Amino acid sequence: MLHLLVADGNDRAGRETHLSVCDKTSAETYAGILHALAPDAVCHLVAPADADAALPRALSDCDALVLTGSTLHVEDGGPAVTRQCDLVRAALEAGVPVFGSCWGVQVAATIAGGRAARNPRGPEYGLARAITRTQAGADHPLLAGRPPAWDAPAIHDDAVVEPPPGSTVLAGNDRLDVQAIEIRLGDGVFWGTQYHPELDLDEVAAMLRLSAEGVVQAGLCPDEAALHAYADALRDLHGDPEGRADLAWRLGVAAEVLAPERRRREIANFLDRLVRPRRRP
Template sequence: MLHLLVADGNERSGRATHESVCGKTSAETYAGVLQHLAPDAVCHLAAPADADAVLPRALTACDALVLTGSTLHVQDGGPAVTRQCDLVRAALAAGLPVFGSCWGVQVAATIAGGRAARNPRGPEYGLARAISRTPAGADHPLLAGRPPAWDAPAIHDDAVIDPPPGSTVLAGNDRLDVQAIEIRVGDGVFWGTQYHPELDLDEVAAMLRLSAAGVVEAGLCPDEAALHAYADALRDLHRDPEGRPDLAWRLGVTAEVLVPERRRREIGNFLDRLVRVRRRAA
């Protein structure tokens, strides 16, 4: 049995907002995906942004840590950020495998000496397009099974701008050099993606509605009505992926996004090729 600590990157208000539009918190989304991919896993949910947070299980009794996305900004600092940096630092120091998407990547890069900030090339809203491996990522197990280029759910303004010394950048695209990365700190290993392999399209649609003003400000939609129409189309495609090829064609959504097993490939690779391998070795 695997014991996985799932840390929600949001503080209380962010968790409440996310739950109000998605019907579950970011940590609950991840727990559902992890347990689908690893039926023998037990997920222990934590909220390390909170001052009164108590880990439901000791790090040393866990097989891995997973850190979700967040509405926080690493560069803003503050106790909610510091507490999460401390948790990831402690997990890596304990030799745990750690996975994170979006916020999780930014936290891991920061504690290892890199820099996360607003992406000067602009945000990615909805899908990150045409991601491809770097030479260093060509045979990396995190990306095993991905085609030469792929799209993935993504919603972010911030990103890893300067990867930490000694890290390995595994994938990027024309919007961002660091779409996937490996970071090693002592005996701990972090694998992560700036994009969101855990998100279904209905959750992407809900999160886009929350970010409507930002999407319009970035020039990606002419107005909020257009954004909501786009979100409606994503939601409808999620509800009937096989019966709406017209929506998949119009939105440019391929099987790498539509098929859950393919969309979640990095999470499955993390479990099978890092967590279980380390568990057997131990």
């Protein structure tokens, strides 16, 4: 049996907002996916941004830590950020494998000596397009099974703008050099993606609605009505991915995004290629 600690990157306000549009928290989304990919897994949820958070299981008794996305900004600092940095640092120094998407990558890069900040090339809203491996990522197990180029759900303003010393950047695209990365700290290994392999298209749609003002300000939609129409199309495509080929064509959404087993490939690779081989007796 695997014991996986799932840390929600949001503070209380962020969790409540996410819950209001997605009917589940980011940690609950991840826990459901982890259990689907590893039926023998038990997920222990924690919200480390909170001052009163207590680990439901000791790190030494966990096979892995997974850190979700967040509405927080690493550069802002503060206790809610520091507590999460401390948790990831403690896990890695204890040799616990860590996976993170979006916020998780930014936290891991920061504690290892890199820098996360607003992406100078602009945000990615909806999908990160044409992600490709670096030379170092060509045969890396995190990306096993990915085609030469792929798209993935993505919603972020911030990103890793300076990778930490000694890290291995595995993939990027024209918007961002660090779309996937490996970071080693202490006895631990971090694998992560700036994009969101955990998100279904209906969740992407819901999060876009929350970011409507930012999407319009970035020039990606002419107005909020256009953004909501785009979100409606994503939601409808999620509800009928096989029957709405018209929407997939119009939105430019291919199988790497539509098929859950392909969209979640990095999470499955983390479990199968990193966690299970290092599983504690």
